[in-house]
Amino acid sequence: VGIGMAEWRRHLVSMVDVFAESRAALLGDDFYNLRYDLGSGSGESGSGLEPMPMDKSEWIFFGLLSFCDFFVLLLMLSSLGGFIRRLIDHRTTRTGRNDSHSRLRAALATQSMTVIVPCYLPNEQFIMMETVEHIMTKLEYPSSFTLILCYNTPTPMPIEAELTRLDGKVYPGGRTLRVFPVEGSRSKAENINAAMKTLVESELLAIYDADHHPDPESLLVATAYMRKHKCDCVQGSTYLRVTNSPMAYFINAEFFVTHFVYFPALQFLTTMGVFGGSNAVWKVATLRAYEFRADVQTEDVELSTRVLLGRVKIRFCPEARSGELPPTGFSALFRQRLRWAIGWDQVSIQHFAGIFSSKLSCCRKLGMLYLLPMRWLIILTAIFNACVAPALSLAYMLAGYTWDAPVEVAFQVSFYSFIGISLIIVANAAVYEQPRNMIFVVLFQVAGIPYLLWQLLLVIISLLRICSGTDSGWVVTQRTATPTAHFGVPMNVDIARDAEAEDDVKGLRHTFSGAEGLSPLLASHGVLLAERAVNGGAGQASNDPEVGGCQPSNVVESDTGCTHRAVASVAAASQT
Numbered sequence: 001v002g003i004g005m006a007e008w009r010r011h012l013v014s015m016v017d018v019f020a021e022s023r024a025a026l027l028g029d030d031f032y033n034l035r036y037d038l039g040s041g042s043g044e045s046g047s048g049l050e051p052m053p054m055d056k057s058e059w060i061f062f063g064l065l066s067f068c069d070f071f072v073l074l075l076m077l078s079s080l081g082g083f084i085r086r087l088i089d090h091r092t093t094r095t096g097r098n099d100s101h102s103r104l105r106a107a108l109a110t111q112s113m114t115v116i117v118p119c120y121l122p123n124e125q126f127i128m129m130e131t132v133e134h135i136m137t138k139l140e141y142p143s144s145f146t147l148i149l150c151y152n153t154p155t156p157m158p159i160e161a162e163l164t165r166l167d168g169k170v171y172p173g174g175r176t177l178r179v180f181p182v183e184g185s186r187s188k189a190e191n192i193n194a195a196m197k198t199l200v201e202s203e204l205l206a207i208y209d210a211d212h213h214p215d216p217e218s219l220l221v222a223t224a225y226m227r228k229h230k231c232d233c234v235q236g237s238t239y240l241r242v243t244n245s246p247m248a249y250f251i252n253a254e255f256f257v258t259h260f261v262y263f264p265a266l267q268f269l270t271t272m273g274v275f276g277g278s279n280a281v282w283k284v285a286t287l288r289a290y291e292f293r294a295d296v297q298t299e300d301v302e303l304s305t306r307v308l309l310g311r312v313k314i315r316f317c318p319e320a321r322s323g324e325l326p327p328t329g330f331s332a333l334f335r336q337r338l339r340w341a342i343g344w345d346q347v348s349i350q351h352f353a354g355i356f357s358s359k360l361s362c363c364r365k366l367g368m369l370y371l372l373p374m375r376w377l378i379i380l381t382a383i384f385n386a387c388v389a390p391a392l393s394l395a396y397m398l399a400g401y402t403w404d405a406p407v408e409v410a411f412q413v414s415f416y417s418f419i420g421i422s423l424i425i426v427a428n429a430a431v432y433e434q435p436r437n438m439i440f441v442v443l444f445q446v447a448g449i450p451y452l453l454w455q456l457l458l459v460i461i462s463l464l465r466i467c468s469g470t471d472s473g474w475v476v477t478q479r480t481a482t483p484t485a486h487f488g489v490p491m492n493v494d495i496a497r498d499a500e501a502e503d504d505v506k507g508l509r510h511t512f513s514g515a516e517g518l519s520p521l522l523a524s525h526g527v528l529l530a531e532r533a534v535n536g537g538a539g540q541a542s543n544d545p546e547v548g549g550c551q552p553s554n555v556v557e558s559d560t561g562c563t564h565r566a567v568a569s570v571a572a573a574s575q576t
Helices: 002-027 029-035 056-093 099-108 128-138 159-166 188-198 218-229 246-270 284-289 299-309 330-350 352-357 362-371 374-398 405-432 435-446 448-468 493-498 500-504 520-543 558-575
Strands: 113-120 145-152 175-181 204-207 233-240 280-283 314-324
Touching: 056 246, 056 374, 056 405, 113 128, 113 188, 128 145, 128 175, 145 188, 159 175, 175 188, 188 284, 204 218, 204 284, 218 233, 218 280, 218 314, 233 246, 246 314, 246 330, 246 362, 246 405, 246 435, 280 284, 299 314, 299 330, 299 362, 330 352, 330 374, 330 448, 352 362, 362 374, 374 405, 374 448, 405 435, 435 448
Parallel strands: 113 145, 113 204, 145 175, 233 314
Antiparallel strands: 204 280, 233 280
C-alpha cells in the first residue's frame, strides 16, 4: 500500500507541475512566483516547487487535522489492545471438552440461574415459543434453571390460553417454564421489573429478547467470564441468524465490527462496558438495586449509565454470541437506528451533569464522557478526517500548491492509522468470524465514508427531535384513533401513523419458509388457522378476530403478513 501511495503521489505531483506551468504561461511568472519559487528549492524533489512558510490558515488546518488524528490513533491503539487482551482471555472463556471444562461446570453448578424473555403481543407471538424451545433444549448450563416468559398485550389474545397451559412445564434437565402476563404493563422495562419482583429468586439472571437464539455455549462463556473478572454484568455479542439480503449481510458485518472491535476497544480504553438489552448476564442483587426506567427510548443504555455512575462493573464478552432477526427493509432499519440514536442522545443529555457530580475517579469520569457526550465529537472528527480533509487537500494540490512537512505528517498518520484499524478488523474476522462472512466485513470497512455520513444524519435528526420535543413515539402501534403506547412511550395519532411500518420491524412474520423449527404451540395454532382458511376461505381467516392478530388494526400490510402466516401455518398443520 505504501509503494502504491508513493507512485500515486509522484503522478499527482507531475500533474500539479503541468497545471502550474500552464497557469504561469497564461497569467505570467509573477503570479506563479507569488506562491512558489522556481528552481531547485527544498520542495518536492523534481517538481520545481518550493513551499513557502505556512500561513495562519494552514496552521489552523494542521491543528484540526492533528486533533482528529489523536482520536484515530486512540481508536487504533485501543482496538489493538482489546484484540490482544481478548486473545489472552480466550483460553479462559472457551469451554472445551477437557478437565478444566468439567471443573468450570462444577463451579457454575453452584450458581442458580434464571432466564427472562420479555415479549410484546401480538408483535412477537409467532416467534416467542420458538425462542423458548431453543433456550430450553439447546442452551448449555450445568444446573437446572427457570425461564420466565413475561409479556404484555394491549388486548387479550387467543394465544394466551395456550401460554397459560404451558405455565409450569418442566423440560429435560429440570428446566422449568413460567409464563407471566404483566397486567398494566406498557413496556419491556416494566415486564422485567415485575418478573424480578415476583418470580426471580436466583443469584444470576440472563436476559434475551424474544427473537434471540443464543449459541449453545454462550451462557457458559458469559458466566465463566463473569466469574473470572468478578463483574456485575457481562454483555455478549449479537449477529443476524437470518441473512437473506445484501442489507442483512451488511448489518451482520456491522454487528461483528461493533462487538468484536469497537466495544472491546472502548472497554480497553475506559475499563467499562455497556449493557445492550439482550444476551447479557446480571447478578440479581445488583439489578434489583437499579430498576429499569420505562420512560426512555433505550432503557438498556439508561440503566448502564446509572449503574456505571454507581461504580458497578460491566464488561463485554463478544465470544458469548446470540443470533437475532434482521429488519424487514431499509425503512425499518432507519426507524430502528433512529430510535437507538435518540436513546443514546437522551441519556447523554440527561446524565451529563451527573458525570461531574458523581464520586467516580477522574479517569472513570473521562471514560463516561468518552462513552456519552464525546460520541458527537468523535463522529465529527471522523467525518473531518475521512471526508473534509482529503477533499480540501485534493483541491489545494490541484490548485498548484503542496503541503509543508507538518501537514504531510498529519495526513500520513491519518492514513496509516486507518490502514492499521482495517488490519485489526481483518485479524478479528480471521479469528472469530466465519470465512463466508469475511468479505462483507471487508466491504463494510471499505464503505466507511457512507457509514459515517449515515451516523451523522441519525445524530442530527435525533438532536433535532429532542430539541423540538418530538423524540417520543418510536414504538409498535395499532391503527386506532386513540392514543396508544408500547415500551413505555406514549403516542399521539400522527406519530402513530408514521410508526405503523415498524409493527414488524424485524420481519418476524417473514421468516418461516416451512414447518421446520416451529414449536409445538405454533404448530397447534397453525392447525386452527389452516382449518379455518380451508373451511371459510382466506378472507374469512383474515377477518376472524381469533386468527392470531391478522386484523388490519393490529398489523401493517395485513394482506402480505397474513399470507405469509397462512403459508407457515398450513405447513405447520401438514407437519402435525
